Amino acid sequence: MYEAVIGLEVHVQLSTESKIFSGSSTHFGAEPNTQASLIDLGMPGVLPVPNAKAFEMAVKFGLAIDAEIGQESIFDRKNYFYPDLPKGYQISQFEKPIVGPGRVTISLDDGTTKTINVTRAHLEEDAGKSVHDAFDGMTGVDLNRAGTPLLEIVSEPELRSAKEAVAYLKVIHSIIRYLDISDGNMAEGSMRCDCNVSIRPKGSDTLGTRTEIKNVNSFRFVEKAINTEINRQIEILEDGGRVVQETRLYDPDKDETRSMRSKEEANDYRYFPDPDLLPVVLDDSFISACRDALPELPAARKARYISEYGITDYDAGVLVADRDVADYFAEVANTSGEGKLAANWVMGSVLAELNQTGDSITDFAVTAKQLSELIARIKDNTLNSKTAKTVFEALLANEGEVDVIIESKGLVQVTDTGAIEAIVDEVIAENPDQVANYRAAPEDKQGKMLGFFVGQVMKKSQGKANPQAVNQILSTKLSG
Amino acid sequence: MSHITDLSFSELKKALDERSLSSIEITSAFLDRIDALNPTLNAFITITHDEAMQAAKDADALISKGSGTPYTGLPIAHKDLFCTDGTLTTCGSKILSNFVAPYDAQVVSQCKNAGLVSLGKLNMDEFAMGSSNENSYYGPVKNPWDTARVPGGSSGGSAAAVAANLTPLATATDTGGSIRQPAAFTGTSGLKPTYGRVSRFGMIAYASSLDQGGLIAHTAEDIAHGLGLIAGHDSRDSTSADQPVPDYTQTLNDSLKGKVIGIPKQFFDDRLDSAMRQAMNEVLDVLKSLGATTTEVSLEHVAESIPAYYVIAPAEASSNLSRFDGVRFGYRADSPSDLMDLYERSRGDGFGSEVKRRILIGTYALSEGYYDAYYKKAQQIRRLIRDDFNRALGTCDLLFGPTTPSTAFVLGEKTADPVAMYLEDIYTVATNMAGLPGGSFQAPLINGLPTGYQLTGRAFGENVILNAAHQVQTVTDWHTLRPEGV
Numbered sequence: 013m014y015e016a017v018i019g020l021e022v023h024v025q026l027s028t029e030s031k032i033f034s035g036s037s038t039h040f041g042a043e044p045n046t047q048a049s050l051i052d053l054g055m056p057g058v059l060p061v062p063n064a065k066a067f068e069m070a071v072k073f074g075l076a077i078d079a080e081i082g083q084e085s086i087f088d089r090k091n092y093f094y095p096d097l098p099k100g101y102q103i104s105q106f107e108k109p110i111v112g113p114g115r116v117t118i119s120l121d122d123g124t125t126k127t128i129n130v131t132r133a134h135l136e137e138d139a140g141k142s143v144h145d146a147f148d149g150m151t152g153v154d155l156n157r158a159g160t161p162l163l164e165i166v167s168e169p170e171l172r173s174a175k176e177a178v179a180y181l182k183v184i185h186s187i188i189r190y191l192d193i194s195d196g197n198m199a200e201g202s203m204r205c206d207c208n209v210s211i212r213p214k215g216s217d218t219l220g221t222r223t224e225i226k227n228v229n230s231f232r233f234v235e236k237a238i239n240t241e242i243n244r245q246i247e248i249l250e251d252g253g254r255v256v257q258e259t260r261l262y263d264p265d266k267d268e269t270r271s272m273r274s275k276e277e278a279n280d281y282r283y284f285p286d287p288d289l290l291p292v293v294l295d296d297s298f299i300s301a302c303r304d305a306l307p308e309l310p311a312a313r314k315a316r317y318i319s320e321y322g323i324t325d326y327d328a329g330v331l332v333a334d335r336d337v338a339d340y341f342a343e344v345a346n347t348s349g350e351g352k353l354a355a356n357w358v359m360g361s362v363l364a365e366l367n368q369t370g371d372s373i374t375d376f377a378v379t380a381k382q383l384s385e386l387i388a389r390i391k392d393n394t395l396n397s398k399t400a401k402t403v404f405e406a407l408l409a410n411e412g413e414v415d416v417i418i419e420s421k422g423l424v425q426v427t428d429t430g431a432i433e434a435i436v437d438e439v440i441a442e443n444p445d446q447v448a449n450y451r452a453a454p455e456d457k458q459g460k461m462l463g464f465f466v467g468q469v470m471k472k473s474q475g476k477a478n479p480q481a482v483n484q485i486l487s488t489k490l491s492g
Numbered sequence: 493m494s495h496i497t498d499l500s501f502s503e504l505k506k507a508l509d510e511r512s513l514s515s516i517e518i519t520s521a522f523l524d525r526i527d528a529l530n531p532t533l534n535a536f537i538t539i540t541h542d543e544a545m546q547a548a549k550d551a552d553a554l555i556s557k558g559s560g561t562p563y564t565g566l567p568i569a570h571k572d573l574f575c576t577d578g579t580l581t582t583c584g585s586k587i588l589s590n591f592v593a594p595y596d597a598q599v600v601s602q603c604k605n606a607g608l609v610s611l612g613k614l615n616m617d618e619f620a621m622g623s624s625n626e627n628s629y630y631g632p633v634k635n636p637w638d639t640a641r642v643p644g645g646s647s648g649g650s651a652a653a654v655a656a657n658l659t660p661l662a663t664a665t666d667t668g669g670s671i672r673q674p675a676a677f678t679g680t681s682g683l684k685p686t687y688g689r690v691s692r693f694g695m696i697a698y699a700s701s702l703d704q705g706g707l708i709a710h711t712a713e714d715i716a717h718g719l720g721l722i723a724g725h726d727s728r729d730s731t732s733a734d735q736p737v738p739d740y741t742q743t744l745n746d747s748l749k750g751k752v753i754g755i756p757k758q759f760f761d762d763r764l765d766s767a768m769r770q771a772m773n774e775v776l777d778v779l780k781s782l783g784a785t786t787t788e789v790s791l792e793h794v795a796e797s798i799p800a801y802y803v804i805a806p807a808e809a810s811s812n813l814s815r816f817d818g819v820r821f822g823y824r825a826d827s828p829s830d831l832m833d834l835y836e837r838s839r840g841d842g843f844g845s846e847v848k849r850r851i852l853i854g855t856y857a858l859s860e861g862y863y864d865a866y867y868k869k870a871q872q873i874r875r876l877i878r879d880d881f882n883r884a885l886g887t888c889d890l891l892f893g894p895t896t897p898s899t900a901f902v903l904g905e906k907t908a909d910p911v912a913m914y915l916e917d918i919y920t921v922a923t924n925m926a927g928l929p930g931g932s933f934q935a936p937l938i939n940g941l942p943t944g945y946q947l948t949g950r951a952f953g954e955n956v957i958l959n960a961a962h963q964v965q966t967v968t969d970w971h972t973l974r975p976e977g978v
Contacts, residue, residue: 056816058595061730100811153819
């Protein structure tokens with residue numbers, strides 16, 4: 013049996029206003045080459061000037077993963093020729109990265125946790141983009157992205173499955189979103205992932221030959237690409253073959269990886285310290301200012317939610333993964349005073365809806381205030397779970413505020429026992445056979461049979477009857 | 493009065509201050525002389541007649557209103573690696589033979605802001621790589637003292653133009669001696685400031701950690717005026733120093749009494765040519781007569797400076813010159829068949845052979861497996877050299893030595909032997925490695941050809957160098973000698 017050994021290199025575009033070495037805007041989606049300055053174009057004689065905001069973001073990330081911060085880090089040049097790399101080198105960090113060894117904790121399916129060590133995280137500039145489909149027979153170059161700050165986060169090869177890799181990637185995503193240092197949008201390329209994958213016989217402690225799958229751009233594809241690659245490597249070994257060290261690309265349409273270039277074809281990047289940039293020296297006050305500015309991070313918030321709202325470990329984990337979802341939940345829970353109900357609604361209806369539409373919670377039709385009002389109406393027995401669902405649907409359709417919807421749809425729950433008794437009597441009268449069966453049944457079977465009558469009563473009340481009252485009155489009347 | 497173009501920058505400044513000359517008179521006199529002599533000397537790549545005359549007219553208007561700066565209307569010319577907005581900047585290379593920058597180098601805009609009138613762009617060794625100015629795509633520059641000889645390099649155009657009175661002041665750059673060696677060969681004064689003193693923004697890079705902009709003129713006083721204009725911190729150059737800029741003219745007349753001149757014994761060993769030794773001793777005698785004392789110092793690792801330089805500088809150059817790829821600007825090969833063909837032919841045709849040689853050396857030195865043996869070791873040597881200089885300058889105010897091993901050599905003499913050419917910089921390279929300021933000033937002629945002595949100072953001690961050189965120039969006439977026949 014084989015074991016997979018996986019390490020990830022995650023590139024995160026930092027959400028600075030301007031580029032890492034020039035004053036151009038980093039805004040996504042502008043007309044090609046409208047956000048490229050003389051520096052981004054690599055014009056003769058122009059020089060890079062570092063953006064301190066990028067250092068701040070990198071340091072915050074380092075502190076969030078409990079990493080060593082490089083008090084002195086150095087920018088190096090990574091030399092290679094490509095049309096979207098205007099200077100013929102990328103400014104990166106090689107020997108002395110800004111963030112040294114750190115660690116993150118991932119939760120596994122069996123409920124346990126695992127610590128994954130992060131080797132380093134370093135700052136670098138993004139390249140431009142080659143545009144292959146805009147000109148017939150020619151390639152265009154768009155340098156808007158050139159010089160956008162990237163933080164490359166490199167893990168130790170401690171991940172053992174595609175699932176673990178995705179769990180790790182999600183934790184990194186969650187941290188960068190909490191820190192608000194990147195939008196983490198994988199589809200737009202603001203977070204990209206290279207997966208280093210090798211396999212070895214279970215129990216072995218020597219590493220197999222690895223391949224690197226470049227630029228995978230969604231959580232789902234990371235999982236699929238790794239599994240596909242693991243299976244490919246297993247097949248090679250089973251057939252008596254040898255895995256070749258190379259760079260591969262994942263094709264999601266065919267669900268396969270294919271060779272991009274072998275080790276022999278790999279560039280010699282001729283790294284050396286960039287003489288245009290002085291070493292970055294971070295003093296203690298800069299680092300402690302970054303530390304003071306750190307928000308509450310996912311792990312801390314999870315612990316707080318468990319104790320403050322009395323929700324389960326699992327629920328808290330789901331709720332805090334996305335900072336905006338966590339904020340939304342907290343507002344609902346605090347306003348309604350109902351932690352558990354809030355958790356059920358957010359994890360159930362809200363996240364289900366968001367998963368389906370792909371929208372972000374910040375654009376969600378139902379505000380936290382509206383959801384807490386809805387919960388308040390459940391709590392004061394105006395709504396039952398069925399009518400509450402109807403109100404939620406109406407809120408989604410922007411039909412107004414909770415109380416207005418309840419009013420206009422006539423959804424006020426019937427708690428008047430007299431009215432419910434009348435309906436119960438009707439139902440008993442209309443279903444003599446079922447009543448006889450019920451009464452003849454042994455007591456331990458009656459509970460289940462009661463459901464039929466509850467359903468009939470609810471139907472007659474158009475869902476408005478208070479289910480607890482219905483249950484109580486029904487069982488009294490049926491046994492009588 | 494002598495002819496306008498015979499005047500030094502300081503003398504011209506005085507004439508403008510006294511309104512005895514106008515900027516138009518000055519500018520047209522220099523332009524006329526350039527037109528007459530440039531075909532022989534080839535010092536200018538681009539002559540900006542119209543822009544210069546317009547700038548002179550504007551300057552005279554400002555002067556008559558009394559709203560100019562102290563330098564409004566004075567001429568200058570720029571080495572052709574300082575980018576000039578709207579004017580060709582070639583760097584002496586075919587690959588930039590069509591390049592017009594949409595921006596001014598910081599040095600150029602500082603000169604403009606001071607009201608200086610630019611006469612044009614000066615010839616140079618391609619990408620500042622060379623010690624004879626024979627590596628220019630635009631042809632060699634001739635030494636005005638003997639047109640069969642080289643003017644030195646890489647700022648050969650700057651030095652020849654000043655020596656032949658085509659401009660009273662020229663910008664130049666120095667990576668391993670490119671200001672000081674041509675100054676010595678042409679009988680001019682040249683100063684390479686402390687690394688970081690002058691912004692490198694818009695100065696096309698050869699070796700970024702060594703390149704430094706500076707000036708060539710007739711006198712130390714001229715340079716003191718010019719340096720005040722181009723020195724200073726620039727937020728667009730991270731390596732530029734945030735240090736106050738003194739008025740360099742204020743200290744020119746300080747006494748040299750009590751100043752200690754360090755004589756590095758390595759510069760005066762048996763290998764020093766006897767005529768050169770004698771010329772140096774004459775200068776030393778003058779310095780002593782002015783009250784300075786001398787002390788012997790040792791620069792243990794200075795012999796290693798050339799090999800270390802020829803690893804570090806090409807390594808940086810190999811990377812700096814990657815941007816010249818035919819994609820966005822500059823020379824581009826005709827109808828490339830694919831990307832590799834575009835790169836190979838644009839660069840293959842666009843660069844000259846010395847540039848290619850240094851790109852190859854640098855690429856090799858940085859390659860995996862060779863980096864530690866070459867680049868890293870060279871950086872270690874560089875640290876040792878810097879320590880040597882700082883230790884020596886702890887016991888003296890200035891270091892003194894010859895600028896070059898000999899006087900200007902004949903065109904073609906060293907082109908077949910790159911190593912002999914590289915050894916031209918034996919006395920100058922170490923100063924760049926140490927990042928210190930160094931100046932070359934006129935010493936006695938040897939066989940009718942100019943020589944230079946070199947003063948190296950502490951970091952940001954340009955005023956100390958200029959003070960000593962100016963004091964020598966007040967009691968000698970070596971700096972007043974001009975080439976005959978041109």
